[in-house]
Amino acid sequence: MHCYSFSGPKVTDELAPSLLIKALTDASRHGYGVASFSGGEPLMYKGLPDLLAHAHACGMLTTITTNGMLLDERRLEQLHGKVDLIAISLDGRPESHNRVRASPRAFSGMRSRLKHLRKSGIPFGFIFTLTQYNLDELDWVAAFAVKEGAQLLQIHPLENVGRAAEEMAGERPDQTEAAYAVIEALRLKDYIGERVHIQVDLIDRQYVENEPETFFAGELPGDSDNSPFAELISPLVIEPDGAVVPIQYGFARKFALGSLYEASLDELIKTWRGVKMLEFRALCRRLVDSQTGPAELPFFNWYELLGEMADNRASAAGTTN
Numbered sequence: 001m002h003c004y005s006f007s008g009p010k011v012t013d014e015l016a017p018s019l020l021i022k023a024l025t026d027a028s029r030h031g032y033g034v035a036s037f038s039g040g041e042p043l044m045y046k047g048l049p050d051l052l053a054h055a056h057a058c059g060m061l062t063t064i065t066t067n068g069m070l071l072d073e074r075r076l077e078q079l080h081g082k083v084d085l086i087a088i089s090l091d092g093r094p095e096s097h098n099r100v101r102a103s104p105r106a107f108s109g110m111r112s113r114l115k116h117l118r119k120s121g122i123p124f125g126f127i128f129t130l131t132q133y134n135l136d137e138l139d140w141v142a143a144f145a146v147k148e149g150a151q152l153l154q155i156h157p158l159e160n161v162g163r164a165a166e167e168m169a170g171e172r173p174d175q176t177e178a179a180y181a182v183i184e185a186l187r188l189k190d191y192i193g194e195r196v197h198i199q200v201d202l203i204d205r206q207y208v209e210n211e212p213e214t215f216f217a218g219e220l221p222g223d224s225d226n227s228p229f230a231e232l233i234s235p236l237v238i239e240p241d242g243a244v245v246p247i248q249y250g251f252a253r254k255f256a257l258g259s260l261y262e263a264s265l266d267e268l269i270k271t272w273r274g275v276k277m278l279e280f281r282a283l284c285r286r287l288v289d290s291q292t293g294p295a296e297l298p299f300f301n302w303y304e305l306l307g308e309m310a311d312n313r314a315s316a317a318g319t320t321n
Helices: 015-028 048-057 074-077 096-102 104-119 135-148 164-165 177-193 207-208 265-275 275-293 301-317
Strands: 034-039 061-064 085-090 124-130 151-156 197-200 236-240 245-246
Touching: 015 265, 034 048, 048 074, 074 104, 085 104, 085 135, 085 151, 096 104, 104 135, 104 197, 104 275, 124 135, 124 177, 135 177, 135 265, 151 177, 164 236, 177 197, 245 275, 265 275, 275 301
Parallel strands: 034 061, 061 085, 085 124, 124 151, 151 197
Antiparallel strands: 236 245
């Protein structure tokens, strides 16, 4: 499973670099090995190069998710040696990308930067957001990724969080569309071979049933108090207001670790272990139980369904985000 220590729809100067540097240090000590910065647009955050450098000094891999339009030579020089992968959001063919980005220049602006990115030598890939209506564009996206020299094509189902919940209502792919996406991805892997690694952010129910601990739903080991926290819950997400939540941006605050403005990440982790960890893992167990066994379709979005279950649990308890 791909685990990211830090991510979220906004990385802005609302959070002081010193606060995030301390959090990165604490995260690395608790076993987190990847620091991922997303937005919003993380390239607009002036402290980003220093954060990336510090994450590397802590032994972490680093990734950035960006719209790509700000990847000029000056910024790439600042990032060189500090970032291990740059992931560029790609919403389909040029006209689709421009529509989703609400800009007639979004695609051309992004594409014009790719020559600088290739010249920099920084590995890069594309993240294609799968909706209910754009699977027919995946062939074009894959061909574009190969042509531009990308190392990764990540197919990520649209989720009802952040901006998508308001601006793309009704476009989340259903399980039938998700299953077709997996089939298409397998076909593309056979065609493309090793030129581009293709990743689909969907989970096989059988895998969940066989490996519940991978999804934080197994029995806790007897020495769990001494286990690295990253083995017990991952990823962690730092939101724009300093809140630290598990799994994904917008996860129910009922399960939040707390705020970096109130305590260090190390302190938040210690408290959460004793107060909320068992309830969180029980939530994961309920999701695993509900999604395993006989089913018409084999694949589902574990992260999104867990988020929805957490929201329902929080609402029942009278807790809101």
